[in-house]
Amino acid sequence: MYVTTNNRKFLSLNEALRCESEEEKKRAIIKKNEEMIMKIYELLSRVLSKNEWGIYFKGEPIEGFPTQDGMRVYRVNEIAPDTLYDAIEQESIKAEKEWQEKQEGRTEK
16 A cells, blocks of 8 residues: 555545655646745835835824824834735735636636
8 A cells, every 4th residue: 555645545646646756746736836926026025115205004094003193193004024925925826726727627628
């Protein structure tokens, strides 16, 4: 009996190798996508930093905080870097799913 890295069991060595090869291709694609997302994030962060730009919430760009004397202190409601990374990742996943659905639609015709 042959066991692959994803714990699937096969009686045939050839089938186990084929399954492992497919899993390795999937892992390579996932790693490539993660690297692409990180490169986009790093590029965008570098451009924002270089130009002294920021990203803020459009609906509430300024956030106010009350002080003890009844006045308010304001600050720009800036988006955190990890939120930016997550947004890039989600858009990438969405675009990939749309592309796959479009490809599947073409092959069904």
